[in-house]
Amino acid sequence: MKLLVPIKRVVDFNVKVRVKPDGSGIDIANVKMSMNPFDEIAVEEAVRLKEKNIATEIVVVSCGTANCQETLRTALAIGADRAILIDTNADLQPLAVAKLLKAIVAKEQPQLVILGKQAIDDDANQTGQMLAALLDWPQATFASKLDVANGVATVKREVDGGLETLEIKLPAIVTTDLRLNEPRYATLPNIMKAKKKPLETLTPEALGVDVTPHLVTLKVVEPPKRRGGGKVADVAELVAKLRNEAKVIP
Amino acid sequence: MTILVLAEHDNSSLKSATSHAVTAAQKLGDDITVLVVGYDAASVAHAAAQFAGVRRIVHVDAPHLQKPTAENVAAELLAVIRAGKYTHVLAPSTAFGKNVLPRVAAVLDVAQISDITAIEAPDTFIRPIYAGNAFATIQSKDAIKVITVRTTAFESAGGEGAASIETTPAQAEIATAKVVGEELTTSERPELTSARIVISGGRGLGSGDNFKLLEALADKLNAAIGASRAAVDAGYVPNDYQVGQTGKIVAPDLYIAIGISGAIQHLAGMKDSKVIVAINKDPEAPIFQIADYGLVGDLFDVIPQLTAKLSSP
Numbered sequence A: 001m002k003l004l005v006p007i008k009r010v011v012d013f014n015v016k017v018r019v020k021p022d023g024s025g026i027d028i029a030n031v032k033m034s035m036n037p038f039d040e041i042a043v044e045e046a047v048r049l050k051e052k053n054i055a056t057e058i059v060v061v062s063c064g065t066a067n068c069q070e071t072l073r074t075a076l077a078i079g080a081d082r083a084i085l086i087d088t089n090a091d092l093q094p095l096a097v098a099k100l101l102k103a104i105v106a107k108e109q110p111q112l113v114i115l116g117k118q119a120i121d122d123d124a125n126q127t128g129q130m131l132a133a134l135l136d137w138p139q140a141t142f143a144s145k146l147d148v149a150n151g152v153a154t155v156k157r158e159v160d161g162g163l164e165t166l167e168i169k170l171p172a173i174v175t176t177d178l179r180l181n182e183p184r185y186a187t188l189p190n191i192m193k194a195k196k197k198p199l200e201t202l203t204p205e206a207l208g209v210d211v212t213p214h215l216v217t218l219k220v221v222e223p224p225k226r227r228g229g230g231k232v233a234d235v236a237e238l239v240a241k242l243r244n245e246a247k248v249i250p
Numbered sequence B: 001m002t003i004l005v006l007a008e009h010d011n012s013s014l015k016s017a018t019s020h021a022v023t024a025a026q027k028l029g030d031d032i033t034v035l036v037v038g039y040d041a042a043s044v045a046h047a048a049a050q051f052a053g054v055r056r057i058v059h060v061d062a063p064h065l066q067k068p069t070a071e072n073v074a075a076e077l078l079a080v081i082r083a084g085k086y087t088h089v090l091a092p093s094t095a096f097g098k099n100v101l102p103r104v105a106a107v108l109d110v111a112q113i114s115d116i117t118a119i120e121a122p123d124t125f126i127r128p129i130y131a132g133n134a135f136a137t138i139q140s141k142d143a144i145k146v147i148t149v150r151t152t153a154f155e156s157a158g159g160e161g162a163a164s165i166e167t168t169p170a171q172a173e174i175a176t177a178k179v180v181g182e183e184l185t186t187s188e189r190p191e192l193t194s195a196r197i198v199i200s201g202g203r204g205l206g207s208g209d210n211f212k213l214l215e216a217l218a219d220k221l222n223a224a225i226g227a228s229r230a231a232v233d234a235g236y237v238p239n240d241y242q243v244g245q246t247g248k249i250v251a252p253d254l255y256i257a258i259g260i261s262g263a264i265q266h267l268a269g270m271k272d273s274k275v276i277v278a279i280n281k282d283p284e285a286p287i288f289q290i291a292d293y294g295l296v297g298d299l300f301d302v303i304p305q306l307t308a309k310l311s312s313p
């Protein structure tokens, strides 16, 4: 069984981003970039399925600028077999990414696509669901446990009230949540080996996909600053302030 | 504007998240339809009919919709959208809404706009990006706007209306996905996203057992209990307690963060709370920068004192 894992290159989760002074977007010049953390979890899960001999091949794909090659190499070092870059400078929105991935699915014919539940830059939480709809495949989003056997994926999902277990017939889409696994670090020998693994480059034009944005960003601003930093000396003062000043407790 | 709102419910009562999405709909216009997809859910349809501004309830009832999958809810939404002329399709930005709406948008070949916090114009919305460290104003070029609504950014809708209820037959079941089990967290406490007071614990609690300290305090304040990712990952509390960028968004009158350092991913889920209290033994913890009342101290001393103090005013 072949697995496809789409990965996004994003600003590292530890970076506190700054809004550009002209309000046109986020300043990402000279900012540390990494693989979207949920996608690291997706790659890890794919590698585990291969280690259990359930998967035979793992293909990773990233849509974006040539810099995404670095992110793809990281995925190859974790254990993916092959990488595809869809090279474009376009502003890619989830619908466009889903269409590009649909074209890759048509070409690669995977049985399972594992995506992150959410990219931590746009915080959209859409691409997996959109891909599932475009392919007319079943989906199991926000996965915290995944088992695959006999053409069925059994997935525990993190929902608002707790957990839900879903059975989906393959081919299918799964999106990862934080508790699915703890991704391993790539070892130096594996990083060296990853350099020799195949990385193919395609373009939206070659795939015949229109990636024109449907949404226009008019401006980006910083959130209002919260005035914090107040301190109280002890529990008595805290209770008094909450009662008499903030008036939030009786 | 003709607006369709997807109701979230458990077949007996409407989830409060829905009423916030209805408020967002009211800001767009007064021609509002609410879709109720479920099984034996007449009481939900009646509850939804009470919202001011809602003209029509479309109620689809069938056994396979009791715990419906995203595939089946999306199919019902698409059928209603195709039968009507809607300019906007809204759902709360909950696990349920996020699961379903992108599917609908993709089939309609339109963008989906996630987690809006304000409506500037019928085609222009504000939404947080980068864990709420920036807010983007987004204009949609699509004929139908498919939107999830951040519930904390819109008030709960009032009840004055008397909408008509239309029952329509369900679409054919899509059986490629099936719900086969559920482990729901049961609690007598207020629901996390709608509670007036939230008490959250982090890694500083040290164990699931120690969350009992927070429960005693929560009992006094009729508060909900939340947690940081670290506390959930460590197995102290269930996943649905997680507050943050990738968990639940809360904005209560009072948020008490206990043994939580204040990573940006946590702040993203609680920094719109009216009053924030932080209790942490590290005076440098970033949580203090956004707290109205910070108390530097060991939680194992402070929390029992606080609980005792609240019982004897």
Ligand SMILES: Cc1cc2nc3c(=O)[nH]c(=O)nc-3n(C[C@H](O)[C@H](O)[C@H](O)COP(=O)(O)OP(=O)(O)OC[C@H]3O[C@@H](n4cnc5c(N)ncnc54)[C@H](O)[C@@H]3O)c2cc1C
Binding pocket: A013, A037, A038, A120, B201, B202, B203, B204, B205, B227, B228, B229, B230, B231, B242, B243, B244, B245, B246, B247, B248, B258, B259, B260, B261, B262, B263, B264, B265, B266, B269, B279, B280, B281, B282, B285, B297, B298, B299, B300
């Ligand atoms: C993709 C991604 C998504 C994430 N999403 C979320 C999210 O949605 N929500 C979230 O919360 N996090 C999220 N995180 C994790 C986040 O980055 C932090 O790791 C996490 O919030 C830290 O949790 P914590 O504050 O409980 O733990 P720590 O950072 O370890 O802090 C523990 C705190 O407890 C204090 N403490 C210890 N003992 C005591 C004591 N006895 N008395 C008083 N204080 C004490 C310490 O001083 C410290 O400040 C996410 C991370 C990633 C990468």
Ligand SMILES: Nc1ncnc2c1ncn2[C@@H]1O[C@H](COP(=O)(O)O)[C@@H](O)[C@H]1O
Binding pocket: A006, A007, A008, A009, A036, A038, A039, A061, A062, A063, A064, A092, A094, A097, A114, A115, A116, A117, A118, A119, A120, A122, A123, A124, A125, A126, A127, A128
């Ligand atoms: N540009 C991209 N290239 C590859 N995968 C992507 C891209 N954008 C999004 N994805 C995938 O879709 C998931 C959800 O992203 P989003 O819908 O943008 O929150 C990510 O975790 C990735 O798995």
